[in-house]
Amino acid sequence: MSRRAPPGARTAAAASSGSTSSSALAAINTEDMCPVCKTIRYLNKDMEFLINPECYHSMCSNCVNRLFNDGPNQCPYAGCHRTLRRKGFRSAFFGDLAVEREVDIRRRVAAVFNQVEDDFETLRDYNNYLQMVEDLTFDLVSGTDAQRRAAEATLQQWEAEHKADIERNRKAGKEADEQSRRRLAAEREAARQRRFEALREAEEEKRERARSREEELDSLAQGEAGAAGGAQRVQLKKRGQAAASRAVEAAVKSDVAAADVGRLSIRGLKEKKKAPPPDGPYDPFGGLDFMPSRYKLRPGLTHPGVEKYKVDPAHITGGYNFDEYAARAMFEAFAGLGVFIEDEKEVGIGLSAGEVATMSAGIAAVGDKMELD
């Protein structure tokens, strides 16, 4: 008991004093030791871990060389019966291999399902498509075996069916990438130019200021106050001029730059998108015509009923427009005069009287259908 106590005490002390040592130990276990040959980093400074996207089991490069140099072999992990090849091994980008795997899968799915929004009739269709793709990806990443197989089958089927589309989209995507890269480059170039310009401006201004200061000092030395004032005024004016000219130049330059950048981006857009159908100016009334077609608004239209209001200060002062009243009354008198509810509700708008008359026999049948308004 007494002999065993010290080690226990020591481990307890170690655990309590510094969790760093224990975590370092754990780190050695997971990160710095090859799970196949149990070599630790301490013994091999430039040990490198590789994975194969077949099964994402990591092992050190020595093991890979040792096991797979002579052609395909089984994964050395217990219970993993996948056949791996030397060529498939690579070093993982992410520390977490689950993430590595998901990213791989997503990359693969994205390469196949690479439709863009413009390929769809409506936004809704596009969203449905995205949803479908995401469902499929999720099945691949974390579905059950059956789900994964089904998703895989779908993926391959899609790839086979839409080979041409995929290829086209891939190219388009590349082009778009290229274009955005070019645009970025152009922007960067423009920004650099601007910075350079600004620097030069500052320099110039500084020189200018020094020069004017010298002049000022000179004039002061000559002792002519009026001249000094004049010089100052001139100098102020000059400075203003410089600022103005600078502003103009800058405006022109930025205009040019904007045009440059804008042209680039617009070209990119145009190639991607079809031109929208030209729609005329916005009509808030949805094509309704406000020109009276059955009557005319004459200036003299009035009604005995409104005469008394025409001299009523309460109405006149408020700016009540009696012509508007006349217009409205006239409109109501003639609006709907040619609307024949019985025909229209049973047969439909726009049929001539003769047609309706001949169809009147069939009205009962049609009317039943249209009964519910």
Add this chain to the structure above:
Amino acid sequence: MAAEDARYRQTSQYQMWSFSPTQLAAMRENTNAAARTRIAERLASLPAASNTTSAPTSSVNTPDPEGASISALPEFLSAPEEAQLMNFYTLELLRAGDHAEMPDEIKATAAAFFRRFYVTNSIMTYPPQEMLIVALFFACKAEGSFISITEFGKQFGKDNPEDILAGEFLLCQGLRFAIDVKHPFRALRGAVMELSTLPDIERNRLVAAEHRAREILRFSALMTDAYFHYTPSQIMLAALSLADRGVAERLITQTFHYVAPPFTSNNNSGSETPATSGPDAPSSNTKRNAAPRSSNNSGEDKSQIIGSHIRDKVLGTIEACRDLLSKELPERREHWTNKTVIKAQITPLRKKLTKCRDPDRWNLVELQRVRREQATKKGGGSDDGEPDDRTLESDAAVFGEALPVPPKRRKVGATDGGGGPGEGKGDPFGGPL
């Protein structure tokens, strides 16, 4: 298509509340039939407490051996009977409006509301005597004359505002939220304006015709289904024609004056309004109106808008409307208020109505309270299976999915009849499994 007609076709009055006579009759039949079955169900599902409601009626009537026994169904109103009651209550509404000294527009709007509401709801379901007050109150608001509810209630001897407000939303639903009613009153003024520019119509004749036409519009148009079948301008012309046929026809012939030019396409050779270019001096106003028309209207279009064959059709429609209006000329007002007529025709119907009315929906205040309760419960209790369905269904009902609006079914629990309405619906999970 004439611009005015296109604009009228945009109104809710045209889109939702215009029907051909056959359609309207069918809808009323549907409503009546639906109300019958529902009320029959409800009356049957009422527990023994229904004796309390049936007792007074049976004492009024001759003692009916079957009626005294538990649940013989009462005799329901037929659709024509409902229509007759409808007219009676419309007049009541107009009288109530007169009593409160409301302007014509409000009364007319209220009457239109009232009649529209009872297209899809049966008189047996909701109490007309209450609804006409509600319609009046809501019409005041719809026409922009806002009076306080207490003041309004006082005029009709209703001290509790809740009595009126309870039916308000119900009314709105029944109207499918179409609360703009187009009236022929202002149209009549427009017609008079137009007519007074004509040289051959004497002023006195016109004034008399307008007066009479207005009388007709204030009564006949509201007491009949004219608002459902005709547009305001047609109603107005029909009323004018009843008042003075010559004047109305003069206006129509003057409007639809266009004669197609014989096979020449030069329609814009100053042909706009050839008949009546006399009295008006060419002003900037008329020029502005005339210029685009003569330039972009082809002769064919014109004959469609103001040609002779459309005139004949309009004349036919107005004649039909005139016939309809002449059934309820303003003189018939006496008929509807005549004591003996009421006793002979209306009283029996009202008696019938008291027997066959809907036990759940007759009391609007109670109905409102129960619905509110349900609504709050719906908001609170999350694990109720039904509410989503119910709101969807009610949406469809409101916005006109199917026309006899299926009112939201309220569960009438077996324990619900006698006393606390709370206990019957206390169980948030519905009935027993």
